[in-house]
Amino acid sequence: xxxxxxxxxxxxxxxxxxxxxxxxxxxxxxxxxxxxxxxxxxxxxxxxxxxxxxxxxxxxxxxxxxxxxxxxxxxxxxxxxxxxxxxxxxxxxxxxxxxxxxxxxxxxxxxxxxxxxxxxxxxxxxxxxxxxxxxxxxxxxxxxxxxxxxxxxxxxxxxxxxxxxxxxxxxxxxxxxxxxxxxxxxxxxxxxxxxxxxxxxxxxxxxxxxxxxxxxxxxxxxxxxxxxxxxxxxxxxxxxxxxxxxxxxxxxxxxxxxxxxxxxxxxxxxxxxxxxxxxxxxxxxxxxxxxxxxxxxxxxxxxxxxxxxxxxxxxxxxxxxxxxxxxxxxxxxxxxxxxxxxxxxxxxxxxxxxxxxxxxxxxxxxxxxxxxxxxxxxxxxxxxxxxx
Numbered sequence: 332x333x334x335x336x337x338x339x340x341x342x343x344x345x346x347x348x349x350x351x352x353x354x355x356x357x358x359x360x361x362x363x364x365x366x367x368x369x370x371x372x373x374x375x376x377x378x379x380x381x382x383x384x385x386x387x388x389x390x391x392x393x394x395x396x397x398x399x400x401x402x403x404x405x406x407x408x409x410x411x412x413x414x415x416x417x418x419x420x421x422x423x424x425x426x427x428x429x430x431x432x433x434x435x436x437x438x439x440x441x442x443x444x445x446x447x448x449x450x451x452x453x454x455x456x457x458x459x460x461x462x463x464x465x466x467x468x469x470x471x472x473x474x475x476x477x478x479x480x481x482x483x484x485x486x487x488x489x490x491x492x493x494x495x496x497x498x499x500x501x502x503x504x505x506x507x508x509x510x511x512x513x514x515x516x517x518x519x520x521x522x523x524x525x526x527x528x529x530x531x532x533x534x535x536x537x538x539x540x541x542x543x544x545x546x547x548x549x550x551x552x553x554x555x556x557x558x559x560x561x562x563x564x565x566x567x568x569x570x571x572x573x574x575x576x577x578x579x580x581x582x583x584x585x586x587x588x589x590x591x592x593x594x595x596x597x598x599x600x601x602x603x604x605x606x607x608x609x610x611x612x613x614x615x616x617x618x619x620x621x622x623x624x625x626x627x628x629x630x631x632x633x634x635x636x637x638x639x640x641x642x643x644x645x646x647x648x649x650x651x652x653x654x655x656x657x658x659x660x661x662x663x664x665x666x667x668x669x670x671x672x673x674x675x676x677x678x679x680x681x682x683x684x685x686x687x688x689x690x691x692x693x694x695x696x697x698x699x700x701x702x703x704x705x706x707x708x709x710x711x712x713x714x715x716x717x718x719x
Contacts, residue, residue: 339442339443339444340443340444340445341442341443341445341589341590341591342442342589342590342600342603342604343438343439343442343443343587343588343589343603343604344587344588344589344590344593344598344600344601344602344603344604344719345585345586345587345600345601345602345603345604345690345716346380346382346585346586346587346588346593346598346599346600346601347376347379347380347382347585347586347601348376348537348583348584348585348586348601348683348686348687348690348691349372349375349376349379349537349538349539349583349584349585349687350372350537350538350539350581350582350583350584350680350683350684350687350688351368351371351372351538351539351540351541351544351581351582351583352538352540352541352544352545352546352547352548352581353547353548353549353579353580353581353674353675353677353684354459354544354548354579354580354581354675355548355549355577355579355580355675356458356459356462356577356578356579356580356675357459358459358544358548358580359542359543359544359548360457360459360541360542360544360580360581361457361459361460361580362459362460362542363457363460363541363542363580364400364412364457364460365394365400365401365405365408365409365455365456365457365460365461365582366400366405366408366409366412366455367412368409368455368457368541368580368581368582369392369405369406369408369409369410369412369413369453369455369582369584370409370410370412370413370414371413371539371541371582372453372455372539372582372583372584373390373409373410373413373415373451373453373584374413374414374415375539375584376451376453376584376585376586377415377451377586380586380598380599381596381597381598382449382586382588382596382598383596384415384416384419385416385418385419386448386449386592386596387415387416387419387449387450387451388419388441388446388447388448388449388450389419389420389421389422389438389441389447389450389451390406390407390409390410390419390420390421390422390450390451390452391406391421391422391423391424391434391437391438391450391451391452391453392405392406392409392421392422392423392424392431392434392452392453392454392455392679393423393424393425393426393429393430393431393432393433393434393453393454393455393679393680393682393683394406394423394424394425394430394454394455394456394679394680395425395427395428395430395456395678395679396456396461396463396466396678396679397423397425398461398466398469399460399461400457400460400461401455401456401457401460401461401679404421404422404423405423405455406421406422406423406424407420407421407422407423408421409421409455409582410451424437425679426609426707426710426712427678427707427708427710428644428646428676428678428681428682428705428706428707428708429609429644429681429682429705429706429707429710429711429712430454430678430679430681430682431452431453431454431583431679431680431681431682431683431684431686432681432682432683432685432686432703432705432712432714433609433682433712434452434453434454434682434683435452435585435587435604435607435682435683435686435714436607436609436712436714437450437452438450438452438587439587439604439607440607442587442588442589445589447589448588448589448591448592448595449586449587449588449589449592449596450586450587450588451584451585451586451587452584452585452586452587452683453582453583453584453585453680453683454582454583454677454679454680454681454682454683454684455581455582455677455679455680456579456580456581456582456677456678456679456680456681457580458578458579458580458677458678459580460580462578463578477493477494478494479493479494480493494708494709496646496647496708497564497565497568497570497575497647498565499618499708499709500570500575500646500647500649500650501565501568501569501570502618503618503647503649503650503653504569504570504649505569506618506653507649507652507653507656509569509648509649509652509653510569511569511571511574513652514569514570514574514648514649514652515555515558515559515573515574515648517648517651517652517672518553518558518573518574518648518672519553519555519558521645521648521666521669521670521672521673522550522551522552522553522669522672522673523552523669524666524667524668524669524673525547525549525550525668525669525670525673525674526550526551526552526669526673527668528667528668528669529546529547529550533668533691533692533695534546534547534668534688534691536691537687537688537690537691547674548675549577549579549673549674549675550669550673550674551673553573557573558571558573558574561573569649570647570648570649573672574647574648574649574672575646575647575648575672576644576645576646576647576670576671576672576675576676577675577676578675578676578677578678579674579675579676579677580677581677581680581684582677582680582683583680583683583684583686583687584683585683585686585687587604588600600719601690601694601718601719602690602693602701602716602717602718602719603716603717603719604714604715604716605631605700605715605716605717606627606630606631606633606713606714606715607712607713607714607715608623608626608627608630608712608713609623609710609711609712609713610622610623610626610627610710610711610713611709611710611711612709612710618650618653618706619706619707619709619710619711620643620644620650620654620704620705620706620711621653621654621657621658622711623704623710623711623712623713624654624658624702624704624711624713625658626713627713627715631715633700633715635658635659635660635702636659636661637700638660638664638700638701638702639664639693639696639698639699639700639701640664640667640689640692640693640696640698640701640702641660641664641665641666641701641702641703641704642665642666642670642685642686642688642689642701642702642703642704643655643665643666643670643703643704643705644670644671644676644681644682644685644704644705644706645666645670645671645672646671646676646706648672650706651665651666651670654704667692668688668692681705682703682705682712685703685705686703686714686716689701689703689716690716690718693716693718694718698718699717699718700715700716700717700718701715701716701717701718702714702715702716703716
């Protein structure tokens with residue numbers, strides 16, 4: 332394949348990547364303020380990389396449900412809560428589960444264009460402190476049952492159909508004829524891989540303990556009987572709570588640098604961002620991940636068998652199963668240490684968490700290319716990483 336995009340004027344390097352352990356909703360991080368979670372990983376990132384905080388050009392963080400403690404541009408709040416220079420600006424991104432992955436893309440674009448040298452990116456989410464149910468309740472109190480309620484343009488185009496990731500996931504399971512049993516087997520494998528990876532200390536280099544939490548709370552020894560006993564989330568549906576990622580609390584951060592910044596600050600690059608892109612489909616259709624991946628590989632001039640490690644977000648079990656069927660990716664390379672079905676889904680931090688784990692797994696195994704794909708309810712974000 333021949334790449335369709337021109338090479339950038341400078342490389343966008345990843346210098347460091349860290350994350351907190353992921354806490355279950357109502358678990359060990361429930362009382363940790365989002366600003367403090369974000370501040371914690373930012374400080375750890377700067378300490379580990381040795382980067383000068385005053386030389387940072389921008390802070391870009393992902394966050395979903397920006398109300399209460401997550402409101403008011405939480406990217407900037409995290410930076411200031413870390414005690415870092417007030418001259419450095421921050422901006423918060425919301426692309427649902429791909430928010431912090433998009434934050435990385437924005438940083439790479441700024442570096443490639445020559446408008447930035449050092450950018451701190453990442454994401455934060457405290458689903459315990461800001462539950463989605465309460466966010467929905469706020470909307471209803473304001474007279475809007477859903478985010479699109481009252482939109483004439485939406486009603487004209489889609490009628491009374493509201494965006495629903497669950498409905499989209501059920502459509503995927505039906506379209507690709509993915510049975511509940513197949514999804515349960517996948518979910519069991521996700522937990523088992525995560526439990527094994529934890530036991531083998533594979534996350535030790537990437538995790539920075541916080542608020543007394545030392546390790547991820549989600550992975551556990553799930554049994555087939557436990558999954559089989561769960562009721563469908565929708566009447567007549569195939570998806571259950573065990574086959575969809577549960578909300579989680581956590582934060583992750585990465586440092587992106589230009590070639591010039593690497594030289595001037597004597598930084599040690601660990602990988603380079605090889606490609607970034609995103610694509611959409613109809614609302615509530617997570618299968619955008621398939622089309623987005625095909626487009627990304629075409630633009631990057633790469634084939635699926637070139638990737639040593641692949642991280643596909645496990646918002647629903649059917650998504651990576653459909654994606655693997657369509658792309659032909661070897662299942663052993665996809666989410667080798669488990670995914671969101673085991674760890675949980677800290678929406679605003681999910682993309683940065685995946686990228687942090689992807690980088691460390693490439694380093695652990697000696698792989699060269701990594702692929703990250705995140706579906707976002709009708710959209711999907713794709714990143715290609717090359718380990719140095």
